[in-house]
Amino acid sequence: MSESADEYNYATFTTSEARGKTRVFANSLHAGEEAPDFDLPTLEGDRVRLSQFRGEKYVVLEFGAVT
Amino acid sequence: MREPHPGEHYTEHRSWEQKLRYARECREQDGIETTMIVDDLDGTMHRAYGEMPNMAYIIGKDGRVAYKAMWTDHAEIEAMIETLLGVEDAAAKGLRTRASYTERISYVTGYTPELSSHVLGRAGPKAITDFQNAIGGPRPG
Numbered sequence: 100m101s102e103s104a105d106e107y108n109y110a111t112f113t114t115s116e117a118r119g120k121t122r123v124f125a126n127s128l129h130a131g132e133e134a135p136d137f138d139l140p141t142l143e144g145d146r147v148r149l150s151q152f153r154g155e156k157y158v159v160l161e162f163g164a165v166t
Numbered sequence: 167m168r169e170p171h172p173g174e175h176y177t178e179h180r181s182w183e184q185k186l187r188y189a190r191e192c193r194e195q196d197g198i199e200t201t202m203i204v205d206d207l208d209g210t211m212h213r214a215y216g217e218m219p220n221m222a223y224i225i226g227k228d229g230r231v232a233y234k235a236m237w238t239d240h241a242e243i244e245a246m247i248e249t250l251l252g253v254e255d256a257a258a259k260g261l262r263t264r265a266s267y268t269e270r271i272s273y274v275t276g277y278t279p280e281l282s283s284h285v286l287g288r289a290g291p292k293a294i295t296d297f298q299n300a301i302g303g304p305r306p307g
Binding site: 109140 | 167168169170171172173176177178179180186188189190191192193195196200201202203204205206207208209210211212213214215216217218219220221222223224225226227228229230231232233234236238243247250265267268285286288289292293296297299300301
């Protein structure tokens, strides 16, 4: 990864941030491609692994934050 | 994922505990009822999916991306799930479908004063100033 955690968690929203990420999104991970697996905690303390749903369920991922 | 518009009340994430607390408060404030998973502080999962702040994906039962959108549109997600379930119904009836690829531009509602006030307002005045400097657009009502 090119960004450090400090760069990823930037303190100031900028024009280049707004423009740059739309290009990143449009040029990465297309429909039909294998979705990157993840294994992450829920707020209830459980864990969710994407691959646990394979062959069983469709998965909707919506990304968000407070701000 | 990270805070896209950090401000005085909600700063950029500086620790995992803080990120977890923000996630809890986000769920409470926005009345989110779906399962909420929290990425690591480096945003490993968020980066792998393209780094937009409110993007959406549907992953098929085969583990492949069935749908991706730069901005979440719940009505479109619902329609896409109906389509996917319809394909299963067709298969159960012996009808053949074949996968095809579509790419298009969609149109979403611009940043309104109400949304600006809700999201940027709770972040703090700095978030509003930064947004104005970066993009312009309406001031919070």
